Amino acid sequence: MEEAGRERDRTVAVVVEDTSAATKDAAAVSTKPAKRYPLALWVAILGLIMLVGVYIFSLSLKQNGMLFGLMQANMIEKEREKPCHDPRIPDAEIPYVHYPTPNTYDREECVCTGVRFFAILSMQRSGSGWVETLLNSHPNISSNGEIFSVKERRSNITAITKTLDKLYNLDWYSSAAKNECTAAVGLKWMLNQGLMKNHQEMVRYFNRRGVSAIFLLRRNLLQRYVSILANAHDSAMKQLNGTHKAHVHSKDEAEILAQYKPTIDRKMLITELKRSDKLASDALVNFKNTRHIVLYYEDVVRNRTKLMDVLDFLRMPKRKLSSRHVKIHTKQLCDHIDNWADVNNALMGTRFESFLNGSSRRRS
Numbered sequence: 001m002e003e004a005g006r007e008r009d010r011t012v013a014v015v016v017e018d019t020s021a022a023t024k025d026a027a028a029v030s031t032k033p034a035k036r037y038p039l040a041l042w043v044a045i046l047g048l049i050m051l052v053g054v055y056i057f058s059l060s061l062k063q064n065g066m067l068f069g070l071m072q073a074n075m076i077e078k079e080r081e082k083p084c085h086d087p088r089i090p091d092a093e094i095p096y097v098h099y100p101t102p103n104t105y106d107r108e109e110c111v112c113t114g115v116r117f118f119a120i121l122s123m124q125r126s127g128s129g130w131v132e133t134l135l136n137s138h139p140n141i142s143s144n145g146e147i148f149s150v151k152e153r154r155s156n157i158t159a160i161t162k163t164l165d166k167l168y169n170l171d172w173y174s175s176a177a178k179n180e181c182t183a184a185v186g187l188k189w190m191l192n193q194g195l196m197k198n199h200q201e202m203v204r205y206f207n208r209r210g211v212s213a214i215f216l217l218r219r220n221l222l223q224r225y226v227s228i229l230a231n232a233h234d235s236a237m238k239q240l241n242g243t244h245k246a247h248v249h250s251k252d253e254a255e256i257l258a259q260y261k262p263t264i265d266r267k268m269l270i271t272e273l274k275r276s277d278k279l280a281s282d283a284l285v286n287f288k289n290t291r292h293i294v295l296y297y298e299d300v301v302r303n304r305t306k307l308m309d310v311l312d313f314l315r316m317p318k319r320k321l322s323s324r325h326v327k328i329h330t331k332q333l334c335d336h337i338d339n340w341a342d343v344n345n346a347l348m349g350t351r352f353e354s355f356l357n358g359s360s361r362r363r364s
C-alpha cells in the first residue's frame with residue numbers, strides 16, 4: 001500500500017515536472033509565434049500546390065498516352081483533310097468522310113471530293129458477287145472484289161492492315177477502280193477470310209479509319225448450301241465448255257449449271273447449317289459497334305429498291321443500278337436437291353425447318 005502510494009506520488013511529481021517543462025516550452029515557442037506558424041503554413045501550401053501540379057501533369061500525360069496512337073495515325077490524314085473541310089457535312093459524319101491522297105496518281109480536280117470507305121461483309125454463295133456488280137454500276141462507287149481471297153494478304157494483322165490501307169488510299173488497281181473522282185471505295189470480304197479470326201482488331205480498324213460495314217447475308221442457308229455444292233461440282237466438272245464459272249451472264253449458262261442436283265448428306269447438312277448460322281450471328285454481334293447496315297440476299301432479290309438503302313447509307317446519289325448476273329437456281333428447292341425426301345426428314349422439327357419452304361423464284 002505504502003509502496004503504491006509512493007509510486008503514485010512519484011508519478012504525480014513526474015507529471016508536474018512534465019507540465020512545467022511543457023509550459024516552459026510553450027513559453028519558449030510563444031516568444032516568436034509570428035515567424036514559425038506562417039512558415040509551416042507556407043510549406044503546407046507549397047506542398048499542396050506541388051501535389052496538385054503533379055496530379056494535373058499525370059492526368060494530361062495519361063490522356064496524351066491514350067490519344068497518342070490515334071493522334072499519330074490521324075495526324076497526316078487530318079492535316080491533309082483540313083483544306084477540304086466542307087461545312088455542309090454534319091459533325092457526326094466527319095469521321096466517315098475522307099480525302100485520300102494516292103501515292104500513284106493525282107486526284108486532280110477531285111482532291112476535295114470526299115470518299116466513303118466501306119466493306120461488304122458476306123459469306124460465299126450469298127449474292128455478294130451480284131450485289132457488288134450492282135454497286136459498281138454506280139459512277140461514284142468502286143468495290144474492288146474479294147481482295148482477301150489471296151491468302152498472303154490475310155496471313156496476319158500487318159498484312160491485312162497494309163492491304164486495307166492501300167485500298168482506302170485509292171492505290172488499289174482492279175477492274176472496278178474508277179477515276180480520281182471515286183466517292184465510295186471498298187471491297188467484298190468473306191467472314192471466313194481472316195475477318196472473324198481478327199474481329200477485334202478489325203472492329204478497331206473500322207472505327208479508327210471510319211469504315212462502314214455492309215452486311216450481306218442469306219436467310220435460307222439450305223439454298224446457300226445447295227449453291228455451294230453445285231459450285232463445287234462445277235469447279236471440278238467445268239460444265240461450260242471446259243471452264244468453271246461461279247457466276248453466269250446468260251439464262252442458257254444458268255440452266256446448264258442448275259441441272260446438277262446434289263445429293264446431300266444428312267449429318268453434314270445439319271453441321272453445315274449450324275456452322276454457317278453461328279458464323280453469321282457472331283459477325284453481327286462482333287461488329288455491332290461499327291457503323292453498319294444489314295442486308296438480306298432474299299430481300300434484295302425480291303425488291304431491288306433495297307439497294308437504294310445502301311446508297312443512302314453511303315450517302316451516294318440515287319441511281320438505277322444494273323448487273324449482268326443471272327440467277328442460277330430459280331426453281332423450288334425440291335427441284336434442286338436429288339434426295340429431297342431425306343433432306344426433308346432431316347430438317348423437319350429442327351429450327352431449320354422453314355428453309356424447306358424456301359423458293360427463290362420471287363424476283364421483281
Ligand SMILES: *[C@@H]1O[C@H](CO)[C@@H](O)[C@H](O)[C@H]1NC(C)=O
Nearest residue numbers: 113139140181182183316317
Ligand atoms: C460522281 O461522279 C461524277 C462523275 O465522275 C462526278 O461528277 C460527281 O461529282 C460524283 N458525285 C459525288 C457525290 O461524288
Ligand SMILES: *[C@@H]1O[C@H](CO)[C@@H](O)[C@H](O)[C@H]1NC(C)=O
Nearest residue numbers: 151152153155156157158159
Ligand atoms: C505477315 O504476312 C506477310 C505476308 O504473308 C509476311 O511477309 C510477313 O512477314 C508477316 N509478318 C509477320 C509479323 O508475321
Ligand SMILES: *[C@@H]1O[C@H](CO)[C@@H](O)[C@H](O)[C@H]1NC(C)=O
Nearest residue numbers: 239240241242252253254256
Ligand atoms: C460452247 O461452245 C460452243 C461452240 O464454241 C458454243 O456454241 C456454245 O454456246 C458454248 N456453250 C457454252 C455453255 O458456253
Ligand SMILES: *[C@@H]1O[C@H](CO)[C@@H](O)[C@H](O)[C@H]1NC(C)=O
Nearest residue numbers: 302303304305306307308309
Ligand atoms: C422495297 O424496298 C424499299 C427500300 O427499303 C422500300 O421502301 C419499299 O417499301 C420496298 N418495296 C416493297 C414492295 O417491299
Ligand SMILES: *[C@@H]1O[C@H](CO)[C@@H](O)[C@H](O)[C@H]1NC(C)=O
Nearest residue numbers: 349352353354355356357358
Ligand atoms: C410450308 O408450306 C406449306 C404449304 O405450302 C405449309 O403447309 C407448311 O406449314 C409450310 N412449312 C413451314 C415450315 O413453313
